[in-house]
Each structure stands twice: as C-alpha cells, then as structure tokens.
Amino acid sequence: MTQIDVGPHADGRSRPVFEVGSGFGSGESEPALDTPSRRPALIARENEIAAIRNAVKAASRTGSTLLVSGDAGLGKTSLAFAAVEYARWAGLDVLQASGVQAEEDVPYATLHQLLHVLRDRVADLPPPQRQALQSAFGESQESPSIFLASVAVLTLLSERATSAGLLIVIEDIHWVDPATRAVVSFLARRMAAEPILLILTARPSRIADELADSPDVQHISLEPLDEPQARRLLAERRGPMAAAVQERVLTEALGNPLALIELSSVADRIGEISAASTPLTKRLESAFAHRLLDLSSIERSVVLVAAVTAEHRQSEILAATSRLVGEDVDAQTIDSLILLDLLHRSRGEVTFRHPLVRSAVVQTATPAERARAHRAVASLLPVGTDRQLWHLAVVADLPDEKLADALEQSAARVHEAGDAVTAMTAFRRAAELSPHLEDRARRNYRSAAIAIRLQQLTEAQQLIDEIGHQTTDPGLLARVAWLRQSIPGSELQTGQFDATIRIADELHRAGRTEHAVTVLMTVGRQIWPTVAEGPFWRSMLEHTLGYGLDVLDPRVLWMKAHGSPGTASQEVRQALESIDPDSGFTVHQLNMLADASTMVGDVQRVDSFMRPTIEGLRREGQLPLLSMALLTDSAVQSLTGRFRLMRSTADEAQRLADEAQQPFLGIAGYLHGQIARATLGEPLAIERLRELYPASAAVLDRNPYRQMMMLTQGISDAGEGRHLDAYVRLRPLVDQNEPGFQWAWGLLFAFPHYVDAAARSGHHAEARERVAEVEARTGLAESENLRSQLAVARALLGAGDGDVSADSDAAFRIAIDATSNVLPYWRARSMLAYGERLRRQRRITEAREQLRQARAEFDRMHVVRWATVARNELEAAGEHSPRRPVDPGSLLTPQEERVASQAAEGLTNKEIAERLFLSPRTVATHLHAVFRKLEITSRSELKNIND
Structure with a gap:
C-alpha cells in the first residue's frame, strides 16, 4: 500500500508510518x-x-x-x-x-x-x-x-x-x-x-x-480512479481474479473504489453483475443487499432499526430492537454484524460501514417492516417530541386527528424558530393525516403560506388549488386570496393595490381583523420605498381605523407616520409623547413606534423606543427584525452625529441580515455603512454590492437603494470639494417633482447636504425653491429634525451669495442654536460655514472662534475631510491648528469596535459574547487584537471608541 510518513513528534520521537489504505493511523487501542x-x-x-x-x-x-x-x-x-x-x-x-x-x-x-x-x-x-x-x-x-x-x-x-x-x-x-x-x-x-x-x-x-x-x-x-489506480486497488484488496471477471468489474465500476470492491465480491459469489443500464449507486445497493440475505431475523431487525433512526448509541439501538422483536437483544448480535463488515462500532456508538448499506437495508425491507421499526424507535422517544412525532407520521397510513394536531403544533414551533422548510413539510403532512376537510384546508394553507415565502410557487399554487376544494370558510378563503396576490401576474404584483383593500375587508368581515391589518401593514412595507404618499395610503389608514383599531395603536401610528407625513406628523408626535415605552409593549410594537418616531422627525424620542426594541430582539434572536431595528438605529445615529457608531451598527445589521439570508436587508446595511464612511471621509466601495449580492443586485436601481447610493456619493463628492457634482447627485433626492422622489430619504437625511452643495456651487435660487416646498409640509417642518435643518438651510442660503447683513449673522446664530441638541454634525457644518463667511468679511477674531469650534466638533466625530477644511480655513485666518488627535478606533474593524465598546462598559467576555452572538473565545480573540492594535495591556485602558 501507499504509505505516508507524517514526520517525527515534536520531542524528536519518531512517528509511526501510516498506511493509506487503513487511514492515517490508529488512535488509542x-x-x-x-x-x-x-x-x-x-x-x-x-x-x-x-x-x-x-x-x-x-x-x-x-x-x-x-x-x-x-x-x-x-x-x-x-x-x-x-x-x-x-x-x-x-x-x-x-x-x-x-x-x-x-x-x-x-x-x-x-x-x-x-x-x-x-x-x-x-x-x-x-x-x-x-x-x-x-x-x-x-x-x-x-x-x-x-x-x-x-x-x-x-x-x-x-x-x-x-x-x-x-x-x-x-x-x-x-x-x-x-x-x-x-x-x-x-x-x-x-x-x-x-x-x-x-x-x-x-x-x-x-x-x-x-x-x-x-x-x-x-x-x-473526489473524482473516480483512473484505470491503473483501479487495477492497483483490485490487486491489493481482492487478490488474484479471473481475467474476464476483473475486466468486467473494471468496466462496471467506472473507477469507483467501493464499486470495485463490492461488485468484485458479488461477481465471485454469483458470477455476474447487474445490468450496466442500472445506475451505479443502485448496483452498489444491490451488492450490499446480497450480503443481507444470509442474516438472521434478529440481525435484520438490528440493522433495520439502525437504518431508520439517527441514533448511534448501541444501547438505544438494542433497546429499540428488543421492543421490535419482543425479546432481549444483546451486543453479540452487533458483534456478528461488525464481523460481517456491515456495521462499525467506536466508543459505544454504532454506524454503518457505508451509507449505501443503510440504503440497502431500507430498500430491502417491506413497508410493514419499516413501519414496525419506526414505531419501535418512536416508543422509546419522549412523548410529543418532534422526533417521536415524525417517526409516527412517516408510517401513518390512516387519518389520525390526534397525530395531525400534534404534528401541526410541532410545525408551528419549528416555523416560529425559523426552520421554514421543515415547517412547510410538517404542515402538509399534518393536512394529509387530517380526517376532516376543513382541518386539512387550514393546515394546507399554512404550508402554502410558507411555500410562498420560500418562493416555491408551483408547490404553493398546487396547495392553493386544493384548498379551494376543501373549505367554504370565508375567512380562510380570504386568506387564500391574499396568498394568490404573491404569485406573479396577480393584481398586487402588477400594481393594482385595490385588491389589498378588498381582501382586507373580506378578512375583517370574516372576523379576521388582525389578519386584515397585517395584510395592510405588509403591503405598506412593500410599497413604501416607491409609493410613499397618496390616496392608497389614505385609503389603507381609513380602513384600518374603520376596523376598530385605537388611534394610539402602534400600527396606526406607523401607518400615519409613513403614509401621511404632511398632515399627520404633528398628530403622531403628540401621540408618541403620551406613550410610555415601559407600559407592556411587545418588541414588535416598540419597533413600530421607533420607526414612526424616526419618520416624523422626533429624533430625541426614537431612542426610548429603540433601546428596548433592540435588547428584546437580541434576547429572542429574531434576526430579520433585529437587522431592521439596527438599520433604523444607524439612520438616527447619522442625524445625531455618531458616524463611527453608525458604521459599526450598519455593519452588524448587514452581518445579521446575511445570517438570516435576507439580502435586501444586507444591501441596506452595507449602504448605511457606506453613508457613514462617506461622512467620515473613508474610501467607498459601493461597486462591491453587485459582487456581494449578485442575485439581488437588480434592486440597486430602485428606491430606497438608489437613494442611499446617491446620498452616499453626494456626501463623498462634497467632502472632497466637488460641490457641483454633489449638487447634481443630491438634487433628484429633494426635488418633489422628480419621478423617483421619496420624502423620507430626501427630506429627513439628504436635504441639508443638498442645500450646502447648492450654496457652495451657486444654485441658491433652486435651493430656495426646495426650502419653500419643505416649509409647505407643515407637519414635517415642525419636527425637531426638519425645523433644525430648515434653520441651517436658511443660514447657508442667506450667506452663500455674499449676504453681509446682520440678518445673516442672526440666521447662523439661530441655526447653531437650533442644532445644538439635535443635529451636532450640522451644528459643526453651520459653524464652519459661518466661520468661512466671517473670514471672507475679514472679521478674523470672530471667524477663528467659529472655525475652532467646528474643528473640535469634527475631530470629536472623526469627520476627517471637514475637519481638514476647518483647519485650512483657520490657517488662512492666521491660526495654526494642532495635529489631529490620534484616532485609535480607526485601526479597528467594526466587530473589534463593538467588542471594545462593550468591554469598556464593563461587560465580561461571556456577556459580550451573548450580546453579539459570538463565543467567549472569539470575544477574547477580538480583544487580544484590540489590545495589540491600541498598544494597551488591560481593559481599564479602553475608552468608548464609538464616541
């Protein structure tokens, strides 16, 4: 046999030489x-x-x-x-x-x-x-x-x-x-x-x-052996063979090592090999099946039990076999099966010599024998567990409501846990076992709903068609009608939203009001990036309230905040102020309240809803919702000037979205991170999106992804001094006459960037038109976010065309004061613009004061490019700036930042691991990297690097 010498022990002792044919070598005896x-x-x-x-x-x-x-x-x-x-x-x-x-x-x-x-x-x-x-x-x-x-x-x-x-x-x-x-x-x-x-x-x-x-x-x-290798294997493992038999084996085995050994064994015994037209795997199963013919009934029972269970422990296999045959079966039976080279045993666990032996055992058993083996295994499993239910469900041949109900409950647990594929199969099997058509329809509906989500549309359509013949329940039929809207070619898929209202009304009339509201909320989330306002939103809100929901219901507030920004913002803000986040809301409701707060510009209020939302979703491990919540959190962090934290939060949102196989959330997380990087002055890599998410890259030309990319590039252009390019990129985001205008990204996030780019590129008149349009949206304009942004816009546009009046000074003072507690980044940008204006007016002492404060704020926020602009302006005003403080956090990856930040708060490795879904060992590895990069030796030297 070919041999491999793996070299000496570390202490110089020679290692044994291992034969390839028997593995790398023996372990303990x-x-x-x-x-x-x-x-x-x-x-x-x-x-x-x-x-x-x-x-x-x-x-x-x-x-x-x-x-x-x-x-x-x-x-x-x-x-x-x-x-x-x-x-x-x-x-x-x-x-x-x-x-x-x-x-x-x-x-x-x-x-x-x-x-x-x-x-x-x-x-x-x-x-x-x-x-x-x-x-x-x-x-x-x-x-x-x-x-x-x-x-x-x-x-x-x-x-x-x-x-x-x-x-x-x-x-x-x-x-x-x-x-x-x-x-x-x-x-x-x-x-x-x-x-x-x-x-x-x-x-x-x-x-x-x-x-x-x-x-x-x-x-x-692994690839098949070539002919010389195959001949060598036969020579080593089978010894001399008749030339005709050997050639036949070589022809039939196709270089498959197992086939060479097993088919040659069959050829020796029966003088022939099954027809070449039979797939090789089947021929191997047949070869193993020949070796099962001589087994005793007890031996056949042992291998059959082992074949139908995932249990490997010898004691459990023997116990189930004893239950199957009605008498005690001891380890000697397994010993004999090991000698026959059908089973292996190691450390008390029994496995098949090869998976095809298991397949051969199952294939050669009769349906009645397999059923008895499954029931024997099930009889030793804890009652009601998923494993027991599945063993019973596999062999059930008659309707059984008790088993169907238990299987349905199991499927519901599995589905809630996130295993949609298993849940879909379980619901369908529960339907097949249901004695009554209405129960069968209900369970098939649950299976079809999952099939839709998994994009198994043929399976879904088949189930939907079956349900139509199984029930007359109007509520269930309405829910099925909603499922049909997810299939290509439906009214909703072709932009006919009225079908949603009709189905929701049918559900409400059938007593399914919660489901009716869920339908409206689902459509709202789907269409909001492209249909953010208008009659359909008003109609959805009217129907939601018509179903009897309280005006303070989080779903109502969410719908008002997203669909009626001009008229309902003030009303939503007042409602949010009256709500206590600690008054028993679920994490889902808190998430909706946080979203609503963000949409109506209530920046200071968002955190009171967002913190318990994120903590609750972490505890529950609900990744898609947690990723969405982190995206909202990162957006608010951009408003409050915490760009390093925004980058870290967006990175985590993307990671969790990828874990949950939610590519659209992953793209959003990546783009949020790019917005943070653009503001910080770091290199961008937007083009990587198509490489990271090839199957979903088509959405990059649609909102909100298109808006996020335009905002990112506009911020980057402005930071590099290309203000005209920034203006051109940002203008479509805020122009309400543009076909792709979407008020949330345009007004809540892009608006001040656009105004500054317009002022610096000489487009004052156009920008004033946009300001007037925002002012006309009285509900939004009264929010602390947009009120502050409008103050900044008035100051920038009043100063950008040479205005030297006292009114312009007052406008800047108002802007700086208005942003002091809400928008620190735009406070620094206002001070920079004011300082630039004062320097041009040769009011040097006043200019230095504004520029100095702007530089300090940009340094604190790690906004490198604008900090450099402030330093250059100070230099022009005759004041030399100290070197920018060393930013240790720039040396760390976002994951290392998160770990370091948690450690700085005093959390142990185990607590950090639990919060960030890592192992304590991984946390220790990250901390080791942090200590090395920051050149520190203890946790006490860590500072919150996200500030």
Whole structure:
C-alpha cells in the first residue's frame, strides 16, 4: 500500500508510518471488533489526505471547514474515518454525526446526535441560549430560535475544544435536517476564530453546491480512479481474479473504489453483475443487499432499526430492537454484524460501514417492516417530541386527528424558530393525516403560506388549488386570496393595490381583523420605498381605523407616520409623547413606534423606543427584525452625529441580515455603512454590492437603494470639494417633482447636504425653491429634525451669495442654536460655514472662534475631510491648528469596535459574547487584537471608541 510518513513528534520521537489504505493511523487501542476490517483503500487520495492532515495540524491555531463531496463510493466515508483516526492520534477531541434519510425532516435530529455527549453542559449556557437548545431538543414547548440555538452550539463546542483543537465530522450533509444545516452554516462562518476543524461530506446536490460556493468552506471534490489506480486497488484488496471477471468489474465500476470492491465480491459469489443500464449507486445497493440475505431475523431487525433512526448509541439501538422483536437483544448480535463488515462500532456508538448499506437495508425491507421499526424507535422517544412525532407520521397510513394536531403544533414551533422548510413539510403532512376537510384546508394553507415565502410557487399554487376544494370558510378563503396576490401576474404584483383593500375587508368581515391589518401593514412595507404618499395610503389608514383599531395603536401610528407625513406628523408626535415605552409593549410594537418616531422627525424620542426594541430582539434572536431595528438605529445615529457608531451598527445589521439570508436587508446595511464612511471621509466601495449580492443586485436601481447610493456619493463628492457634482447627485433626492422622489430619504437625511452643495456651487435660487416646498409640509417642518435643518438651510442660503447683513449673522446664530441638541454634525457644518463667511468679511477674531469650534466638533466625530477644511480655513485666518488627535478606533474593524465598546462598559467576555452572538473565545480573540492594535495591556485602558 501507499504509505505516508507524517514526520517525527515534536520531542524528536519518531512517528509511526501510516498506511493509506487503513487511514492515517490508529488512535488509542480499541476492541478488535471495533476495528474495521474492510474499508475501501485510499488509493490516489494523497492530495486530499494532505489537505485534511494540514487542517488537523492547524486547528489549534485557526479553525476551518472542509467539504468533501463526490458520488457514493468514491471514498468520502473512508476519508472521514481516516481524519478521525489521525485527529485522535494528534490529540484532538472528536465529535461525529451523520445525516439519516429517514430523519431528514426531523428538526435538529443530526444536531441531537452531535451534542449528545455534551448534554450535561447545556445547563451552564446563558439563559436565552440554554432555552433555545432545550426547546430544539424537545425539552421545552417554547419555540426555539435557530439562531440562538446556533450560538448555543458554538458556545458548547468552543468550550469543548482542547488546546490541540476539536474535530467535528458530519457525514451525508445532504440528508441532514434543515435546522441542523442552518446551525452548520452558522458554525462554518465562525470556524476561523475557533480551534475547531469541521469536516462535512456530501453527495452531489444543491446543498453541496451551496456549501461549496461559501467563501468560508474549503472544497475537496473526489473524482473516480483512473484505470491503473483501479487495477492497483483490485490487486491489493481482492487478490488474484479471473481475467474476464476483473475486466468486467473494471468496466462496471467506472473507477469507483467501493464499486470495485463490492461488485468484485458479488461477481465471485454469483458470477455476474447487474445490468450496466442500472445506475451505479443502485448496483452498489444491490451488492450490499446480497450480503443481507444470509442474516438472521434478529440481525435484520438490528440493522433495520439502525437504518431508520439517527441514533448511534448501541444501547438505544438494542433497546429499540428488543421492543421490535419482543425479546432481549444483546451486543453479540452487533458483534456478528461488525464481523460481517456491515456495521462499525467506536466508543459505544454504532454506524454503518457505508451509507449505501443503510440504503440497502431500507430498500430491502417491506413497508410493514419499516413501519414496525419506526414505531419501535418512536416508543422509546419522549412523548410529543418532534422526533417521536415524525417517526409516527412517516408510517401513518390512516387519518389520525390526534397525530395531525400534534404534528401541526410541532410545525408551528419549528416555523416560529425559523426552520421554514421543515415547517412547510410538517404542515402538509399534518393536512394529509387530517380526517376532516376543513382541518386539512387550514393546515394546507399554512404550508402554502410558507411555500410562498420560500418562493416555491408551483408547490404553493398546487396547495392553493386544493384548498379551494376543501373549505367554504370565508375567512380562510380570504386568506387564500391574499396568498394568490404573491404569485406573479396577480393584481398586487402588477400594481393594482385595490385588491389589498378588498381582501382586507373580506378578512375583517370574516372576523379576521388582525389578519386584515397585517395584510395592510405588509403591503405598506412593500410599497413604501416607491409609493410613499397618496390616496392608497389614505385609503389603507381609513380602513384600518374603520376596523376598530385605537388611534394610539402602534400600527396606526406607523401607518400615519409613513403614509401621511404632511398632515399627520404633528398628530403622531403628540401621540408618541403620551406613550410610555415601559407600559407592556411587545418588541414588535416598540419597533413600530421607533420607526414612526424616526419618520416624523422626533429624533430625541426614537431612542426610548429603540433601546428596548433592540435588547428584546437580541434576547429572542429574531434576526430579520433585529437587522431592521439596527438599520433604523444607524439612520438616527447619522442625524445625531455618531458616524463611527453608525458604521459599526450598519455593519452588524448587514452581518445579521446575511445570517438570516435576507439580502435586501444586507444591501441596506452595507449602504448605511457606506453613508457613514462617506461622512467620515473613508474610501467607498459601493461597486462591491453587485459582487456581494449578485442575485439581488437588480434592486440597486430602485428606491430606497438608489437613494442611499446617491446620498452616499453626494456626501463623498462634497467632502472632497466637488460641490457641483454633489449638487447634481443630491438634487433628484429633494426635488418633489422628480419621478423617483421619496420624502423620507430626501427630506429627513439628504436635504441639508443638498442645500450646502447648492450654496457652495451657486444654485441658491433652486435651493430656495426646495426650502419653500419643505416649509409647505407643515407637519414635517415642525419636527425637531426638519425645523433644525430648515434653520441651517436658511443660514447657508442667506450667506452663500455674499449676504453681509446682520440678518445673516442672526440666521447662523439661530441655526447653531437650533442644532445644538439635535443635529451636532450640522451644528459643526453651520459653524464652519459661518466661520468661512466671517473670514471672507475679514472679521478674523470672530471667524477663528467659529472655525475652532467646528474643528473640535469634527475631530470629536472623526469627520476627517471637514475637519481638514476647518483647519485650512483657520490657517488662512492666521491660526495654526494642532495635529489631529490620534484616532485609535480607526485601526479597528467594526466587530473589534463593538467588542471594545462593550468591554469598556464593563461587560465580561461571556456577556459580550451573548450580546453579539459570538463565543467567549472569539470575544477574547477580538480583544487580544484590540489590545495589540491600541498598544494597551488591560481593559481599564479602553475608552468608548464609538464616541
């Protein structure tokens, strides 16, 4: 056999030389029966072996994720086994699990396998993580958050990792349940900061392709052996063979190592191989099936139980088999199956020699035998858990309302946790088990609603059509009509919004008022970027109030703030002032109130709603809503001059959106960060958006993304002194006659930037027209935000064309005073403009005072370009400025900034990890980088670098 010498021990002792055919080498001694006797030899896999060996050796310094993909029989299982042997020999701890086709729809089935040995550590997790993981494992009826469960898993694994590292092997990821796959994807994105090597194996599939495309995953693709390699394998593993048989095997096996061994074995026994037209995988299953023929009934029962469950523990497999056959089955049966090379055993866990053995066992069993095996497994599982329900649901052949109801409840929990794929399947199976048509329709509706969200429109349309024949309930039919509006070609999809009102009214008449309001809110969120005002919004508001909602209901205030900015702003502000954020609102309601506060320009009030919103959403692990809340927060931070914090908040919003697979939120987070960078004077990278979000890049030409890009570029142009370019970019954002005008971004954020660019480029008359238009929006103009912005605009436009009157001085003083508590950035910009004006009038002493204050404010806010303008103006006024203070925060990444800021507040690593969804070890790594970059040695030396 080919041999690999892995070199000497660190202390100089020689290492053993390992045979490739049996793995990388033996770990600690194990019973003879636990040592596999016939694994496919690792012929011609030297590069793959080297990659895995290097990753194992590097795990103590930096983690990584390896995906080993290839057709069945190419050596994925053998490579995984060899990696485990080498890792144990090298001192790494090892955890293993595998996907099981029979449990691929059971939430967290594979994760349960993986973490079984760590179950006693769950109690030590932070409460939200502990609750999420306990719920995921059926120990609680709460809906587990997949994200919080993922953080909990990361924490457990990080704490489990030894100084040498931890190896995690998950085989057959294509059969792993969606909830566990989500956890695995989360882990893969974080392995680099942990001493953990994650190895995944998969057959060619959509799931494998998605993993292979991830920048966090290294991909090893296995190819068939060439003819010399195949002949060598046969010679080493099978010995002498008749020439005709050997040639037939080589022809049929197509270079597949497992096929070479197993088909040659079948050829020896029966003298022929199945027809070449049969797919190779099926021929391999058939080869294994031949080896099952001679098993005793007890042995067949053991392998069948093992095949239909994700449970690997020998004790559990024997217990279920004993329940199946009605008598005690002991370990000797498993011993005999190991000798037959059908099963393997290691550390009390039993696995199949190869996944195709499992497939052969399932395929050769009768439906009645499989059903009995599933029921035997279910009988030993905790009553009502997802795993038990799925084993019962798989084999149920008659309607069963009790089982259907339990499965529906399970599906609802899973859906709330974020596992939409499993929930959709569970709701549909619950519908199939429903004895009554109305229940079947209701459950099919829930499945169809998820299918719409997952863009599985063919599945959704089929379910919608079925529901039409299953129910006469007007409320349910109205909800189905709403689902139809999500399908391409519907009225709503072609811009006919009246259908929304009609459906909402039907829902209200059917007693589904909450759903009716949800429909209107959903459409409002969808169309607000492009249809921000007008009769449709007024109609939605009239109907919402007509349904009996209180005028102080957060949904009513949200709709007024977004759809009636000119007429309802004052009313909304007064309502918000009367609301106590601590009076029992849910985080969803607080989020709407924070949004409403932002839209009506109530800058000071936003934080009272936003802080509990963000804290609550962090506790609950609701990533899409948390990302949206952080986007609102970052927008308000731009108004209040906290641009470094805005950059950090936007970066977190983008990261969480990416975690939640919400690309549109991710794009918004990236653009918010670019706005912050443009203001700070940092280089921009807007063009990266199309690379980061290729499937969603088409939206960049639409609002609000188009507006955010124009605002970013306009701010950057102005900062670099290209004021005419800035004016041209910003004008469409504030011109209410422009087709793409959208009042929120145009008036709440872009307006003062436009006015300053207009004043500096000589477009005073045009800018005054825009100011008059804003003043005409009396509701908005009376908000503290726009009132302050208008004061700045009047000062800038009064001074920009040579005005030297006392009225101009007064206008600047009013602007500086108006922005002192609301818009600190525009206070500094006003002082700069005033200082520039005073210097041109040769009022040098007064100019220096304004410019000095502007410079100090820009330095405090880290706004480099405008700080430079202030310094240059002071230099022209005869005053030399001190060197700009060193900005230590500029050396840090946004994630390092967040960690450092939390540490400066006195939070422990564990508390920071919980708040930022990291492991304590990762927090420590970030803090180490912070200390090194800032050249400090203790947490007490940290300052809040976001100020």
